[in-house]
Amino acid sequence: MKELFPLVSADIALFSLVDGQLAVLLGKRSNVPGRGQWALPGGVLDPDADKSLEATARRILRTKMAVDVPVLEQVMTVSGPKRDPRGYSISTVFYALLPCDQVSAVAGDKTSEVKWAAVATLKDKLAFDHNTLLDAATLSLRDKVKRRILPLHLLPEKFTLTDVQNACKSILGRELDKASFRRQIKDEPSLVELPGEFLRGPQRPAQLYSRAPSFNFASTREYR
Amino acid sequence: MKELFPLVSADIALFSLVDGQLAVLLGKRSNVPGRGQWALPGGVLDPDADKSLEATARRILRTKMAVDVPVLEQVMTVSGPKRDPRGYSISTVFYALLPCDQVSAVAGDKTSEVKWAAVATLKDKLAFDHNTLLDAATLSLRDKVKRRILPLHLLPEKFTLTDVQNACKSILGRELDKASFRRQIKDEPSLVELPGEFLRGPQRPAQLYSRAPSFNFASTREYR
DNA sequence: TCAATAGTGTCTCTTAGACAATATTGA
DNA sequence: TCAATATTGTCTAAGAGACACTATTGA
Numbered sequence: 001m002k003e004l005f006p007l008v009s010a011d012i013a014l015f016s017l018v019d020g021q022l023a024v025l026l027g028k029r030s031n032v033p034g035r036g037q038w039a040l041p042g043g044v045l046d047p048d049a050d051k052s053l054e055a056t057a058r059r060i061l062r063t064k065m066a067v068d069v070p071v072l073e074q075v076m077t078v079s080g081p082k083r084d085p086r087g088y089s090i091s092t093v094f095y096a097l098l099p100c101d102q103v104s105a106v107a108g109d110k111t112s113e114v115k116w117a118a119v120a121t122l123k124d125k126l127a128f129d130h131n132t133l134l135d136a137a138t139l140s141l142r143d144k145v146k147r148r149i150l151p152l153h154l155l156p157e158k159f160t161l162t163d164v165q166n167a168c169k170s171i172l173g174r175e176l177d178k179a180s181f182r183r184q185i186k187d188e189p190s191l192v193e194l195p196g197e198f199l200r201g202p203q204r205p206a207q208l209y210s211r212a213p214s215f216n217f218a219s220t221r222e223y224r
Numbered sequence: 225m226k227e228l229f230p231l232v233s234a235d236i237a238l239f240s241l242v243d244g245q246l247a248v249l250l251g252k253r254s255n256v257p258g259r260g261q262w263a264l265p266g267g268v269l270d271p272d273a274d275k276s277l278e279a280t281a282r283r284i285l286r287t288k289m290a291v292d293v294p295v296l297e298q299v300m301t302v303s304g305p306k307r308d309p310r311g312y313s314i315s316t317v318f319y320a321l322l323p324c325d326q327v328s329a330v331a332g333d334k335t336s337e338v339k340w341a342a343v344a345t346l347k348d349k350l351a352f353d354h355n356t357l358l359d360a361a362t363l364s365l366r367d368k369v370k371r372r373i374l375p376l377h378l379l380p381e382k383f384t385l386t387d388v389q390n391a392c393k394s395i396l397g398r399e400l401d402k403a404s405f406r407r408q409i410k411d412e413p414s415l416v417e418l419p420g421e422f423l424r425g426p427q428r429p430a431q432l433y434s435r436a437p438s439f440n441f442a443s444t445r446e447y448r
Numbered sequence: 449t450c451a452a453t454a455g456t457g458t459c460t461c462t463t464a465g466a467c468a469a470t471a472t473t474g475a
Numbered sequence: 476t477c478a479a480t481a482t483t484g485t486c487t488a489a490g491a492g493a494c495a496c497t498a499t500t501g502a
Contacts, residue, residue, distance in 0.1 A: 005226060006271060008314055045303075047230055047312040053303045077301040077316050079269075079277040088271040090232055090314065092301050139444075146448060162481075177465055179483070184464085203480040204472035220363075224370060224491085386454075401492055403456070408491085427453040428499035448464085 004044060006079075006088035010057040011042035011130070013093070013137035014069070016100035017154050021118045022170040024134060025065065025103065028113040029127055033085045037127035038117070040134060041065060042091065053092045061096065065114065067103050069096035071153045071217045075133075075140045083129055095137040097153035097217070120173070145171045147221045150190055152211045160199050160206040161185070190215035228268060230303075230312035234281040235266035235354065237317070237361035238293070240324035241378050245342045246394040248358060249289065249327060252337040253351055257309045261351035262341070264358060265289060266315065277316045285320065289338065291327050293320035295377045295441045299357075299364045307353055319361040321377035321441070344397075369395045371445045374414055376435045384423050384430040385409070414439035 014025040026038040043060040050056040054072055061067050075093040083089050100116060119138055124131055145151055151167050152159075165181050185191065190212045198205035238249040250262040267284040274280040278296055285291050299317040307313050324340060343362055348355055369375055375391050376383075389405050409415060414436045422429035 002229060005229060006232060006269070008230060008232065045230070047305065051304055053301065053314070074300055076298055077277065079316075080275055081271065090277070092303075160481085177467085178481090179467085179485095180463090180465055182482075198473095200473075201480080202474045202478075204474095204482080206481055384454085401494085402454090403458095403494085404490090404492055406455075422500095424500075425453075426451075426501045428455080428501095430454055 006090055007084060007086055008045040008090045009042055010045070010053050010060060011040045011091050011093050011133055012057050012061060013040055013095040013134050014061065014065070014067070015095055015097050015141060015154065016103070016116065017167060017170060018100050018116045018118065020166055020170060021120065023100065023116040023118050024122070026115055026117050026126070027064070030113060034127035038125065039127040040130050054094070057094045065103060067098060069098055071097040073140065073218065075137045078129065078133065093133045093137055095141055097151060099154060099156050142171055144217070147223060148184060149217060149219070149221060150185065150188065152190060152215060153217060158194065158197065158208045158210055160208060162206060226271070230314055231308060231310060232269040232314045233266055234269070234277050234284060235264045235315050235317050235357055236281050236285060237264055237319040237358050238285065238289070238291070239319055239321050239365060239378065240327070240340065241391060241394060242324050242340045242342065244390055244394060245344065247324065247340040247342050248346070250339055250341050250350070251288070254337060258351035262349065263351040264354050278318070281318045289327060291322060293322055295321040297364065297442065299361045302353065302357065317357045317361055319365055321375060323378060323380050366395055368441070371447060372408060373441060373443070373445060374409065374412065376414060376439060377441060382418060382421065382432045382434055384432060386430060
């Protein structure tokens with residue numbers, strides 16, 4: 001393979017909900033640079049295989065983490081001669097959403113070098129400039145949710161409105177009023193009520209919903 | 225200079241107001257590919273000279289257009305093997321803001337291959353995928369203004385509130401109510417009233433304002 | 449005086465947030 | 476019945492849009 005100059009790569013913040021907290025998938029670096037440190041999964045562009053940097057990101061998640069993500073959003077691109085000791089590098093950052101039970105790399109491998117980490121607890125603990133990248137990705141996701149694009153891809157196939165509210169709460173980092181939240185999503189076409197299906201427990205059953213097939217997380221939303 | 229692979233470059237949508245309309249600076253391409261077509265100014269990363277792709281963009285504007293821009297915002301990065309006939313290419317798109325009278329390249333050169341074009345009139349008239357890039361840049365700028373970051377860098381040093389309103393109107397593409405607009409920007413710390421200075425004409429004089437020195441267009445704004 | 453634009457006041461409607469009230473289940 | 480959570484109703488305040496009114500200049 002022809003050598004790349006500059007070094008062009010994609011890094012991905014794969015978000016999920018772990019114990020109701022927003023979490024991100026990290027890999028422990030097994031090679032220099034940054035050996036032994038935790039970092040966002042990433043990899044170098046393969047011009048022969050990748051139709052775009054989005055394709056690079058998907059390939060990395062597929063080969064390194066064995067996941068296919070339904071949502072992949074570009075965040076920004078960082079560049080410079082000092083970011084990577086190997087030389088001038090360009091990195092495009094993405095974020096992806098997935099229910100954490102769909103990532104087997106974590107639980108399956110005993111000598112696992114992959115883990116979920118709560119986003120809120122990750123101050124300055126990552127390799128390279130990955131804390132900056134993660135912060136940008138988190139802000140970008142938060143922005144989406146503020147525009148009322150629901151992070152339904154973090155949830156299992158069937159979920160309650162309380163689940164949706166908790167997902168939004170963990171992303172926005174603040175409490176949400178139940179009544180207000182429900183008013184706001186009441187007429188969301190992305191939510192499909194599943195008639196007769198309820199989540200049962202030692203209390204009043206909760207209506208179950210699923211994502212509308214037409215729901216497109218990437219779509220924007222007009223606001224004034 | 226070491227050859228780049230892939231081809232990494234920056235393209236810039238330099239926005240301004242021309243006759244009250246949002247306009248973008250275009251250059252006619254003098255070389256293949258795209259010779260003779262109009263395109264956003266852009267150029268290839270110089271790893272020795274550019275500390276980042278932002279620096280690339282600034283260098284291009286400085287050398288090709290002889291302007292120093294106060295605002296430069298990253299929009300997104302496009303990539304792929306087919307975008308440019310020269311091979312696999314990565315391009316990061318930026319937008320910049322400037323009063324059009326600060327760009328001399330247009331008026332100064334009789335055989336000028338540079339022009340301002342009203343953004344609203346540019347359907348599918350640009351080289352490569354530059355219409356897509358311009359659309360993305362325009363949306364990104366619009367987004368800023370929707371968050372009440374005022375596009376003050378499009379205006380001259382002294383301006384009236386009506387000027388600000390017209391700038392926002394041309395970016396948002398819709399009429400704005402005067403009273404409502406003024407209520408919204410009433411307590412903007414970015415606006416400094418110039419006591420005793422007025423724009424005079426055949427009507428009631430209009431208070432002049434200037435940008436606050438601390439005004440930072442890049443800063444975001446919290447919204448729920 | 450009039451034309452023209454600057455600048456302000458007021459009304460209505462929507463909506464977010466706060467908080468309370470009611471509903472429905474299993475134990 | 477009670478605990479627990481789901482779901483809904485109501486009040487209030489803030490703010491946007493619409494629109495009309497007043498203010499101040501030059502001609």
